[in-house]
Amino acid sequence: MKIQYLLTLLIAVSPLYLLMAQIEDKKKIIEKGAELIKVQDGFSFTEGPAVSRVGDVYFTDQPNNRIHKWNAISDEITVFKEDAGRSNGMFFMLDGTLISCADEENQLWAIDDAGKEEVLVSAFKGKKLNGPNDVWVRPKGGMYFTDPLYPRPYWEGIRGDEKEQDGEHVYFLSADRTELFRVAEDLEKPNGIIGTPDGKYLYVADIGAGKTYKYEIREDGYLINKELFCEMGSDGMTIDHRGNVYLTGDGVTVFDMRGQKIAHIPVPASWTANVTFGALDRKTLFITAMDAVYTIRMKNRGVW
Template identity: 80%
Template sequence: MNPIKSNVLMAALLCSTSLFAQEIEDKKGIVAKNAELVKVQDGFSFTEGPAVNRFGDVYFTDQPNNRIHKWNAISNEVSVWREDAGRSNGMYFKLDGTLVAAADNKNELWAFDTDGNHEVWITAFKGKKLNGPNDLWVRPRGGLYFTDPLYPRPYWERSKESEQDGQNVYYLSDDKTQLFTVAEDLVQPNGIVGTPDSKYLYVSDIGAKKTYKYEIREDGYLINKELFCEMGSDGMTIDDRGNLYLTGDGVTVFDKKGNQIAHIPVPAGWTANVVFAALDRKTLFITASDAVYTLQMKTRGVW
């Protein structure tokens, strides 16, 4: 969910009308010719967690209203898929169709089947409640990573804000028997995504306004941390060229070397997350405050 303070959000909202006049900056031709940002639907409270299934449909959350919505890639229609969704935030599909969600209500990790039934995968770490799982990425080779920043919620019932020693990144093995920390030196980890070959993981430290790149070991541990760019991000995604898409002030795109190559302005106070959608994965689906948007691309997303 939106990590920025209310006064910062207000300032962003006041200037958001100017975003309508801004043009897309695209140095490498990643956006489709003559493409324009299209508002699919508004009227939400705060949209987050877009996850694409194998048909190209996108499931996303309206986190304050505790719902998961589904965008149909063919009809372009949005429907309510699940009420009482554990206040899900970031989400990601496994190859078998399981939708894994960072369920913020009780600081858990949930998994939904195709009918919307859920089971709880994680309730704590070493017997202590997590801060609040925020975003996640499922490794194609098995296992998943998730970030656990601390954004206190008014609906939490706990004796103190945090039971954990820090705001960390975790790895959960594919059989769910192993859960361990893989990054403990970040200020406030948030957005996270890996490469389709499972070799590298990108983690945004939004608290430090930086994004880092790690090498992934076979056992799930991370090594060789390096600074990727001087920008934090809420959610993020990656395309088939290895470009990284960061969010916050619209969508900012960096090539695999960390050079900024594009900026997509979005008429919203905060852009929370982004994913490649539709069957050909050439539709950029953007969750931004009270609305969701699409933009046609030349690049495509990757499984």
């Protein structure tokens, strides 16, 4: 009897049991029997996962100033780029160019497949940005990025909450890169950002207010018809082919198109920074969380 009791207690308190017991999946979007897998740890702070056309995921280790590549076939992780501009959020364009929020110098970069960078944005109206944080490229061209203020120890001449811009906003850079303008100026601290694959709607997480908003995208890039999507902010975010939106922070929380919570995936880390869908079939959810990266297989697939 004592042995049976001890075995029962051991199972009940094991990390895997506790993790799986806490998973919520009301709409069965997680593959049956799927488990959260730690791919690799030993990083300082992982962020910015972006999926390439073939399903590989590029992500950043911001404190160590590197961009890493996860090979979706071999499951191996290699260094793609050193001196990565302290890259944070990233997103791939259709032509394979990697767009990066390089906040070492408060810039937005375009990186080619050889790792060579080009500065796309370095200022707005002659003043430095706060520090581009996350970015989404719309299918028709042009890109949206958030610009919150998170003072970095590697910045020079910036102390406390001082900033050159008059607030923390969302910007749009036109496809021909000739126009840069603000599209949302009434948020506290915009952070995560993702759009729908048809290019009609944009989701922006206001992590400062603890809310996520949905906007309609106009042809010229401006945003209209702002509406509250859910009462939760987010660091990074992604979307699947059924329109479910994945937010991060305390693990990964999933909301359907109506803003109703349908799933929660706990992650054994104090903070989950970002998420995307990887692998060729786009059914592997790739998660960056503190010093490690994780994967879990889903029924729904991501979009690219």
